[in-house]
Amino acid sequence: MISARATWRLVRAGNLPARLRATRDGQTAVRLQIVGAALDTGVLDALAERPATTADLAARTGATDTALLAAFLRVLEAAGLAEGRAGTWRLGKQGRVVLDDDVVRASYEAFAGFHTDLYRDLRPQLAGGPARRDVTERGGVIARISAALEPFIEEVLTRTVAELRPERVLDVGCGAGLQLAAVLDAAPGARGIGVDTDEPAVAIARQTLERRGLAGRATVLHGDVREQQLDPVDLALLANVVYYLPLGERVAFLRDIGRLLAPGGALVVVTTAATPHLISRHFDLLLRAQEGAMELPDTAELVTQLTAAGLRPGEPERITPGAPIVAVVATRPAGQTEEGSSSTV
Ligand SMILES: C[S@@+](CC[C@H](N)C(=O)[O-])C[C@H]1O[C@@H](n2cnc3c(N)ncnc32)[C@H](O)[C@@H]1O
Incomplete structure (x- = not known):
């Protein structure tokens, strides 16, 4: 009792x-x-x-x-x-x-x-x-969890494709290639290039594109996007990649990608944002505990960095319920010269 x-x-x-x-x-x-x-x-x-x-x-x-x-x-x-x-x-x-x-x-x-x-x-x-090595060593499991949020990212990409009608697409840090496949599905005439520094990710991306019948319109390259010789594209994707870069390198990185855009082309950045939300704070700590200076971007800071990189960012948009994931579409002004400054013409 x-x-x-x-x-x-x-x-x-x-x-x-x-x-x-x-x-x-x-x-x-x-x-x-x-x-x-x-x-x-x-x-x-x-x-x-x-x-x-x-x-x-x-x-x-x-x-x-x-x-x-x-x-x-x-x-x-x-x-x-x-x-x-x-x-x-x-x-x-x-x-x-x-x-x-x-x-x-x-x-x-x-x-x-x-x-x-x-x-x-x-x-x-x-x-x-x-320092921890989860991001490099547990990339597979991270990608498998991220798959749950794919429909939300695809929604943004499909909408951007409908507005932009790109013919050439670049997916920077393409991971498993799901987003590149979604864009190529949404833009049936387009050709795409995926680039990733992670060799297993490159192999998975190639399989994804093959399985979805898109291999004929896509190439996946292994390496750092900054070291590739690439022709201009109309649409570039940077999904869940920004936080891999040290804060001090972000503007230069975004400028390098911006230079790969044809005038009028757009870069779609998708990322978990730094917010007071517990899961965001936790993810930020997890990133900061890794080898190589990783951290979550603050949304306002990201917009400033995109502008400093010579791009014209739109309003950041929160795209998922339950997690602070944002998308920002930034365009390369039509009158911009190669150096990133606006032409006077
Ligand atoms: C978290 S994954 C995101 C994959 C995919 N975009 C997605 O959202 O599911 C980030 C990927 O970016 C790649 N990456 C990071 N920096 C890169 C760079 N400078 N050039 C190419 N790939 C890069 C990493 O190898 C990793 O596969």
């Missing part, structure tokens, strides 16, 4: 709402780590392949401590990720939910991994420990 007196003493002992919140936060964090570990250990994938005994699962996942594995499986059962019956383990309903949608899976991998490792490793990093 739960004692009313003890409950009353508990309620009066400290800050009850804060205690409840601490417990709720803790339980959410534990559940996140449970799902992360179920993916990391390979147990969830093994159960998705076929039902198994604990010994079979140990053999298939490389676990040698079967007693600990059995206790972990009981945790997975309590979380709805696995179901145990008559000595056999099966994938549970919640486990199926995680595996059925890759954005869900990638979110668990990222949040149980580097997003929270950032804070676990913060003390040594603040004391001069090594």
